[in-house]
Amino acid sequence: MARTANLPPTLPTPRFQVRRLIAGFCVVFGLACLVTLGALLNIAATLDHQEQQRSAFHASQALEQRLLASRQFLSSYAVWDAAFEHLAGKADWQWAYEEKNVGESLYSASGYEGVFVVDDQRTTYALFKGKPSEASASTYIEAPLQPIINEARGAASAREQITRFVLFNGWPAVLSAAAVRPDKDVSDSEVRQAPVMLFVDQLTDDKLTRLGTGAGLAGMHLEKDATGEHGQQRIALGDTGFHLAWTSPLPGQQLLWAMLPPLLCALLILGLVMLYLFCHALRSSRAIDLSLARLQQSNQALEASEQRFRAVAEAASDWIWETDRQQRLTYLSQRFVSVTGYPVDDWLGQPVNQLLACDTTPLSPWLDALAAADPQQLANLRCTYRDHNGQNRYCRISARAIWYDGKPTGFRGTASDITDEVDAHARIQHLSLHDPLTGLANRNKLARHLEQLLLRGSDAPPLTLLLLDLDNFKPINDSLGHAAGDAVLQEVATRLRDTTRDVDLVARLGGDEFILVLNGMDNRTEVDRFCARLISLLQQPIVFDNQPLHIGASIGVAQSRTQGFDAGELIRCADIALYQAKAEGKNTWRYFAAEMNKQIQYRRQLENDLRRALQNQEFALHYQPRYRLGDLRIVAVEALLRWQHPQEGLLGPDTFIPLAEQSDIIVALGRWVLREACRTAHDWPVGLLISVNLSPAQFLRSDVVADVREILLETAFPAQRLELEITENVMLNDIEGALSTMLSLKELGVRLNMDDFGTGYSSLGYLRTYPFDSIKIDKRFIAGLNNTSGNDRAVVQAIINLGEAMGLTVTAEGVESEQQLKTLEKDGCHEVQGYFLSRPLPKEALEALLQQAPTGSARRLL
Numbered sequence: 001m002a003r004t005a006n007l008p009p010t011l012p013t014p015r016f017q018v019r020r021l022i023a024g025f026c027v028v029f030g031l032a033c034l035v036t037l038g039a040l041l042n043i044a045a046t047l048d049h050q051e052q053q054r055s056a057f058h059a060s061q062a063l064e065q066r067l068l069a070s071r072q073f074l075s076s077y078a079v080w081d082a083a084f085e086h087l088a089g090k091a092d093w094q095w096a097y098e099e100k101n102v103g104e105s106l107y108s109a110s111g112y113e114g115v116f117v118v119d120d121q122r123t124t125y126a127l128f129k130g131k132p133s134e135a136s137a138s139t140y141i142e143a144p145l146q147p148i149i150n151e152a153r154g155a156a157s158a159r160e161q162i163t164r165f166v167l168f169n170g171w172p173a174v175l176s177a178a179a180v181r182p183d184k185d186v187s188d189s190e191v192r193q194a195p196v197m198l199f200v201d202q203l204t205d206d207k208l209t210r211l212g213t214g215a216g217l218a219g220m221h222l223e224k225d226a227t228g229e230h231g232q233q234r235i236a237l238g239d240t241g242f243h244l245a246w247t248s249p250l251p252g253q254q255l256l257w258a259m260l261p262p263l264l265c266a267l268l269i270l271g272l273v274m275l276y277l278f279c280h281a282l283r284s285s286r287a288i289d290l291s292l293a294r295l296q297q298s299n300q301a302l303e304a305s306e307q308r309f310r311a312v313a314e315a316a317s318d319w320i321w322e323t324d325r326q327q328r329l330t331y332l333s334q335r336f337v338s339v340t341g342y343p344v345d346d347w348l349g350q351p352v353n354q355l356l357a358c359d360t361t362p363l364s365p366w367l368d369a370l371a372a373a374d375p376q377q378l379a380n381l382r383c384t385y386r387d388h389n390g391q392n393r394y395c396r397i398s399a400r401a402i403w404y405d406g407k408p409t410g411f412r413g414t415a416s417d418i419t420d421e422v423d424a425h426a427r428i429q430h431l432s433l434h435d436p437l438t439g440l441a442n443r444n445k446l447a448r449h450l451e452q453l454l455l456r457g458s459d460a461p462p463l464t465l466l467l468l469d470l471d472n473f474k475p476i477n478d479s480l481g482h483a484a485g486d487a488v489l490q491e492v493a494t495r496l497r498d499t500t501r502d503v504d505l506v507a508r509l510g511g512d513e514f515i516l517v518l519n520g521m522d523n524r525t526e527v528d529r530f531c532a533r534l535i536s537l538l539q540q541p542i543v544f545d546n547q548p549l550h551i552g553a554s555i556g557v558a559q560s561r562t563q564g565f566d567a568g569e570l571i572r573c574a575d576i577a578l579y580q581a582k583a584e585g586k587n588t589w590r591y592f593a594a595e596m597n598k599q600i601q602y603r604r605q606l607e608n609d610l611r612r613a614l615q616n617q618e619f620a621l622h623y624q625p626r627y628r629l630g631d632l633r634i635v636a637v638e639a640l641l642r643w644q645h646p647q648e649g650l651l652g653p654d655t656f657i658p659l660a661e662q663s664d665i666i667v668a669l670g671r672w673v674l675r676e677a678c679r680t681a682h683d684w685p686v687g688l689l690i691s692v693n694l695s696p697a698q699f700l701r702s703d704v705v706a707d708v709r710e711i712l713l714e715t716a717f718p719a720q721r722l723e724l725e726i727t728e729n730v731m732l733n734d735i736e737g738a739l740s741t742m743l744s745l746k747e748l749g750v751r752l753n754m755d756d757f758g759t760g761y762s763s764l765g766y767l768r769t770y771p772f773d774s775i776k777i778d779k780r781f782i783a784g785l786n787n788t789s790g791n792d793r794a795v796v797q798a799i800i801n802l803g804e805a806m807g808l809t810v811t812a813e814g815v816e817s818e819q820q821l822k823t824l825e826k827d828g829c830h831e832v833q834g835y836f837l838s839r840p841l842p843k844e845a846l847e848a849l850l851q852q853a854p855t856g857s858a859r860r861l862l
C-alpha cells in the first residue's frame, strides 16, 4: 500500500520562503531606484556646472570687450593733435563743445554719461549727459582721481588707455582714462603735465541688457550685495561693491524636471504591480501552507487508518487477500503465514486459482462474474488448498470486486479456515447415520434406506425385514461389564455384515437390537435358510478376554409383499414377530402373522391406560439438575416424565412415550408436562432455567406455539426461564414447518436446546439454520469418552468447538463418572448433567437440593 511521506518539520514553509523572496526583491528594487536617482542627479549637477562655467566665460569676455571698445573709442579722442592743442591748459570750450569736437554727441550717440578733461588740480572740461557742467569730475566720480590721472599719463607714451570700474553718481560705470597727446611719438616727460580725458560709461540697465544679449546671456543686471538667487552668477566690478549678475540656464535641473516625474510614475506603477504580485504570491503561499497542513493531516489519518487495518488484519482469525484484475495475488495478510505455513512472498504474483480450488465452481470464472455484477456484491465460496505440509485444507472465501473509476481493477476478500468445521461435519454426518460402536447403519439411515426402497410401492423389489434381538446379552453385559457387551456387539456386527450382500442393509437400533433389510429376497425357503444360517453363526461363541461367550438370537420377519410398503408398519410387524419368536423359545425366527395382532390390541389397551392415567393424575415429574462446569453451580433443571402405574409401579418415559406419540395422547401429555413444570419452577430462584422435552409428535399433531404461549400466560412463568428441548427428529418430517415453528417459539422469548446432538439426521445443517441457543451432546458419546480408541472424545471435542464457534452453550448429558467430568472440563464443555452429579429427583428432593446447593444466575438468558 502506497505511503505518502510527511514533510520534514525543519523545512521552511512555502509562505516563509515567499516572504524571504519578497524582502530580497524589495531591497534590490530600492537599491536600483537609489542608484538610478543618484546617477540622474549627478548628471544634472555636472550639466549645470558646465553651463555655469560657460556663461561666466562669456560674461567676462563681453565685459572685457566693452572695456576694450571703450579704451579704443577714447584713444581716437585722446591721441589727436587738435585735442592736444585745444584742451591743454585751459579748455577751449568753443572748439570742444560749440564745434562739437568733444561735444554733446558723446552722450547722445556714444552713450557716455560723463566726459571730463582733468589735470592735476582741476577739471577743465566737464559734460554731464552731454550738457556742460561747472562741477568738477570728482563730484560725480566716487574714486580718487589722482592715481587714475597718473596711470593714464604713464600709459600715454605707449598710446594706451586705462579703464576702471567706478561709482558714477552712485552707480557703477566704466571709467576710461587717457592722457591727451598729439598723434606723434612723445616721451613720457612730454606727457607728464598733459590733461587727462575721462569718459564715463554708466552701466545702465539698457546697456547691460544689450551687453547680455550680445553675449547670449539673459537677465544681466547689477547687484549691490553678494547674496543672489540660485543659478545666478556674478563678476565683481572693481572696488565698487557692485557685481555684474546674470541668470544662466540650468540644463541639469531641466533634465531632472523632465525626467523625474515620469520616472517616479514608472517606479510607482512598478512598485504597485510588485505589491499586487507579492500580495498574490503571499495569498497563494498561504493557500499552499493550508493545503500542506491538510495534506499532513490526511496523511496522519491515512497512517492511523492503515495501522488500524493492519491491527485488525493481523488480529483476525481469517486472512485477507487481494488480486489484480488478472487474479494474480497482490496482497496477503500476515495471518496467511500462520494459517497456511507459506511465506507471503511465495505467493505474491501467483494466480489465486493456483492456491485455491473449488470442485463445484471453477474459481476464476466465479471471480470474473463478480466483476460483472453489482459492485457491492459479496459472495462466498468453499475452496480447498494444500498447506505448507501438503495437507489438504478447506477454507471459506468471501470475495468482492475492487472498483476504481467505475471499472473493476481486482478482487479482495477474506479466507477463513474451516477445515475443522468440515471434518467435524463429515464426522457428525457419518455419526448421524451410523452407530458409533459397531459402525453399522443406525435408525436414521435405516429410515432413509427404507423410504427410498419403498417409495415405488408395488413396483419396488420385494423386501424382507429381519428384526434381530440377541438372547443372553443382558446377563453378559451385567456380569462382565460394558467392555464385554461392546465386544459382543462389535463381533455380532462383523458377522452380520459378513453374511449379507452389498444390496442389503444391516442396522443397529440400539441395545442388542439389529435389523437386516434384504433387498429382492422374498422366497420363504431362501429366507428360512438365511435365518437358520444367521442363528447358527451367532450361536458360535465369541471370545472375550480368552473366555468364550455364548449368545443366541431371535428373529422377527416382515415382508413388504404381505405387510405393505409402510416402513413403520413393517418394523412394527417385524417387532411383533420377534416378540413371538422370543416367546416361543428363542434362537428361532418367526414371520409376522395377522394373529400376532393381539400385540396391537395390547398396545391399544396401554393407550387407554395412558388416557386414564392422565385423568387420574398418575403422572409425575422428576427433575434432574444441570450444572455449569467450573464452579458446578446448578443453572437449569430438566423435567423428566414418570408414570406411577397402579400395577407396574414407577415407569420411565421410554416405556410409554413412544406409544403416546403414536396417538393424540402425546399432545395432552405434553401440555400437562409443560404446565406442571412451569408451575413447579415458578418459585424457584430467578436465574434457574426449567427444561422441558418436546416430542416431534407434538409438532405434528398440535400448535405447539399456541400451547406454550397459553401456558406461559396461565402460569405467569417468565418465558426467558423456559427452555424447550427438541431432538433433530423434529426436522425429519417437515423441515420448513419446523423452522417456522421454532422461529415463532423464539419470538415468545423461550430458549431452544437441541437434544441428543450427534445422533440425528444431519446435525450440522440444522444447527446453522435453526435458532438454537444450546446443544446437548448425546449421552452415548459421553459414555464412550472412557474408550481407549479416543474416537468419541474427538467427536465430543469437535462438537464443543463447533458449538463454541456458533456461540451456543454446549451441555454434556449422561455424565456418570468423575473421569468423564474432568475430560469434559478439559475440553472446554460449558455445562454437564448426569447421574454422577445428580439423578432425576422428585420435586421435594430437588427443592431440598436447591436449598443447599448454590445456583447460578450468570448465564445468557436470551
Ligand code: C2E
Residues within 6 Å of the ligand: 624, 639, 640, 641, 652, 653, 654, 657, 670, 673, 693, 694, 695, 725, 755, 756, 779, 813, 814, 815, 816, 833, 834, 835, 836, 840
Ligand atoms: P433425554 O431427554 O435424553 O433425557 C435424559 C435421559 O437420560 C433421562 O432418562 C435421564 O434419566 C437419563 N439420564 C440422566 N443422567 C444419566 C446418566 O448419567 N446416565 C444414563 N445412562 N442416563 C442418564 P429418562 O428420564 O428415562 O428419559 C428418557 C427419555 O424420555 C428422555 O431422554 C426424553 O427423550 C424422553 N422424555 C422424558 N420426559 C419427557 C417428556 O416430558 N416429554 C417428552 N416428549 N419426552 C420425555
Ligand code: CA
Residues within 6 Å of the ligand: 638, 693, 725, 755
Ligand atoms: Ca432431554
Ligand code: CA
Residues within 6 Å of the ligand: 755, 756, 776, 778, 779, 813
Ligand atoms: Ca438427551
